[in-house]
Amino acid sequence: MTAAELTRPNARAPLYVRAFWGLMLRDARVLWREFIPFLLRTVMNPLLFTFVFTFVFPKIGAGITPGGNANVSFATVIAPGLVAVAIFFQGIAAVALPLATELGGTREIEDRVMSPLPVSVVALEKVVWSSFQSVIAAAAVLPLVLLVSAEPVSITVASWPMLIVTVLLGAMVAGYLGLVIGTVVKPKQIGLIFSLVVVPMTFLGCTYYPWAQLDKIPWLQVATLVNPLVYVSEGLRVALTPGLPHMPVAAILGALVALFAGLGALGTWLFIHRVID
Amino acid sequence: MSVNAPPPSLDLRDVVKQYAPGAPNAVDGIDLAVNHGEIFGLLGPNGAGKTTTIGIATTRVRPTSGTVIVAGVDVRVHPSIAKRNIGVVTQFNTLDRACTVEENLYFHGRFFGMSRHTAHDRTHALLDRFGLGDRGPTMVANLSGGLARRTQLACALMHDPAVLFLDEPTTGLDPQSRMALWDSVRALRAAEGMAVILTTHYIEEADALCDRVAVMNAGKVLVCDTPEQIKRQSGHGVIVTLRLRAANPELAIGLEAIPGVTAVDPDDDVIRVHVTGVDGVIPQVVALAGADLRDLAVTEPSLETAFIALTGRTLAP
Numbered sequence: 001m002t003a004a005e006l007t008r009p010n011a012r013a014p015l016y017v018r019a020f021w022g023l024m025l026r027d028a029r030v031l032w033r034e035f036i037p038f039l040l041r042t043v044m045n046p047l048l049f050t051f052v053f054t055f056v057f058p059k060i061g062a063g064i065t066p067g068g069n070a071n072v073s074f075a076t077v078i079a080p081g082l083v084a085v086a087i088f089f090q091g092i093a094a095v096a097l098p099l100a101t102e103l104g105g106t107r108e109i110e111d112r113v114m115s116p117l118p119v120s121v122v123a124l125e126k127v128v129w130s131s132f133q134s135v136i137a138a139a140a141v142l143p144l145v146l147l148v149s150a151e152p153v154s155i156t157v158a159s160w161p162m163l164i165v166t167v168l169l170g171a172m173v174a175g176y177l178g179l180v181i182g183t184v185v186k187p188k189q190i191g192l193i194f195s196l197v198v199v200p201m202t203f204l205g206c207t208y209y210p211w212a213q214l215d216k217i218p219w220l221q222v223a224t225l226v227n228p229l230v231y232v233s234e235g236l237r238v239a240l241t242p243g244l245p246h247m248p249v250a251a252i253l254g255a256l257v258a259l260f261a262g263l264g265a266l267g268t269w270l271f272i273h274r275v276i277d
Numbered sequence: 278m279s280v281n282a283p284p285p286s287l288d289l290r291d292v293v294k295q296y297a298p299g300a301p302n303a304v305d306g307i308d309l310a311v312n313h314g315e316i317f318g319l320l321g322p323n324g325a326g327k328t329t330t331i332g333i334a335t336t337r338v339r340p341t342s343g344t345v346i347v348a349g350v351d352v353r354v355h356p357s358i359a360k361r362n363i364g365v366v367t368q369f370n371t372l373d374r375a376c377t378v379e380e381n382l383y384f385h386g387r388f389f390g391m392s393r394h395t396a397h398d399r400t401h402a403l404l405d406r407f408g409l410g411d412r413g414p415t416m417v418a419n420l421s422g423g424l425a426r427r428t429q430l431a432c433a434l435m436h437d438p439a440v441l442f443l444d445e446p447t448t449g450l451d452p453q454s455r456m457a458l459w460d461s462v463r464a465l466r467a468a469e470g471m472a473v474i475l476t477t478h479y480i481e482e483a484d485a486l487c488d489r490v491a492v493m494n495a496g497k498v499l500v501c502d503t504p505e506q507i508k509r510q511s512g513h514g515v516i517v518t519l520r521l522r523a524a525n526p527e528l529a530i531g532l533e534a535i536p537g538v539t540a541v542d543p544d545d546d547v548i549r550v551h552v553t554g555v556d557g558v559i560p561q562v563v564a565l566a567g568a569d570l571r572d573l574a575v576t577e578p579s580l581e582t583a584f585i586a587l588t589g590r591t592l593a594p
Contacts, residue, residue, distance in 0.1 A: 022387030030375045110371035115388035116360045277338040
């Protein structure tokens with residue numbers, strides 16, 4: 001094909017698809033080499049959390065009874081939250097950590113930016129790949145909660161569509177948030193940003209309590225609405241523990257779509273401006 | 278160029294780049310045409326606009342104005358199509374450190390749409406050609422400077438680009454690796470008729486390697502011709518550089534009077550004396566400078582003397 005023929009949009013699409021696939025293959029190879037450390041990193045935090053709060057606490061008689069409702073175990077309340085944290089944390093880390101180094105230190109993103117794709121699609125590929133990692137993380141954490149907990153965990157998939165949509169949208173939102181962080185933050189400060197931004201987000205993302213129960217602390221109930229993780233946790237509650245209080249579905253999906261569009265546009269814009277002067 | 282000649286591999290017309298409003302133009306209205314099969318050098322000191330020019334030609338810097346065509350594709354309008362024709366070796370080691378030498382080449386091929394088989398075969402052909410056959414499984418972080426540069430070059434050639442850009446390709450390399458890289462670049466041109474555009478601040482590199490050279494300073498192309506023509510046209514013979522204990526304007530005036538001296542160019546405690554030939558002149562120069570003289574250097578007619586004549590400065594770091 002000549003260069004002139006290639007400038008037609010229809011001729012470009014298959015080339016873009018193959019280049020995109022090439023980028024995914026590269027990421028798959030890199031993940032595969034580090035797969036065991038990746039899994040350990042992903043499950044360590046939720047494993048310890050589940051162990052202490054749903055195994056040790058009930059055994060030593062210090063069990064937490066959420067909302068005074070003795071029929072619902074704490075494990076049931078936190079299960080969707082821990083899955084949401086896994087999705088979210090993995091999504092941010094998988095994009096932001098390598099990107100900060102690749103852009104700010106070694107410039108090793110070069111070869112991928114020079115691949116025959118629009119730069120915005122190179123950014124999209126990073127987010128799509130991190131979403132895939134988020135899904136693996138979610139799939140690893142959920143059975144863990146069920147296995148470790150000493151209390152009964154009453155989880156059923158009440159709505160597959162809600163589960164799939166929440167996981168995918170949540171993963172993409174986290175990936176684009178990672179893109180924003182990775183393009184803005186210098187490699188040396190990335191650890192600090194995780195401690196100051198990402199860790200508080202995971203603790204205050206309605207992970208360990210349903211959002212509705214925050215009505216006792218109204219200022220916190222309003223303030224947490226800026227935290228994207230809240231909508232992932234609540235979305236998973238709708239899908240997995242519909243008997244517990246949760247936000248209306250329309251509010252959850254509306255917020256996730258808005259965050260996806262907003263962070264997507266911002267992250268892509270920042271990435272393009274980082275790699276092109 | 279005849280009417281039927283193929284279009285230039287790189288065609289820059291009136292290209293300007295201003296990084297911020299009010300800042301001086303990093304590239305200030307340059308025109309360049311590089312032909313198929315040509316090794317073309319951009320020579321200039323740091324800050325001359327060489328790297329920005331390469332950045333503009335390779336889609337990485339958006340020009341403020343002007344036209345940029347690489348292998349027939351307008352880079353500003355169709356950057357992703359233009360990238361198919363562009364190979365880049367950056368100034369620093371930007372290889373993918375999460376991957377091995379072999380994987381860097383292989384995935385580069387996959388980015389450009391090669392099948393598993395084609396990418397695999399071409400990776401091994403290129404590794405062998407660049408003497409990297411036994412380095413395939415090495416992680417790139419463990420490569421020496423020379424081997425890393427060779428890997429970068431092999432990687433840039435994976436998709437058989439029409440135009441290859443090398444940004445300061447031999448900076449930081451030992452002399453042996455530098456010679457090896459020069460040989461590789463010459464072989465490329467001979468074997469594949471690729472256009473090679475390189476930036477350098479090594480005069481001898483431009484002189485030894487390039488068919489044509491554009492001398493750049495402050496964002497402008499001062500002259501663009503073969504190294505031989507540039508040397509001939511600069512109109513200067515030998516340059517005698519005097520380093521003095523202190524600036525001495527009277528000495529400069531005195532030197533001008535010596536027969537055979539064509540120009541005197543004082544710059545603080547350094548005076549450059551342009552002479553037609555050294556015989557008989559140097560003793561007079563030394564006698565005149567007397568005890569003020571700290572050091573004296575004679576530069577034979579070369580691209581370097583031409584460069585000094587054009588820009589009023591040396592390239593020595």
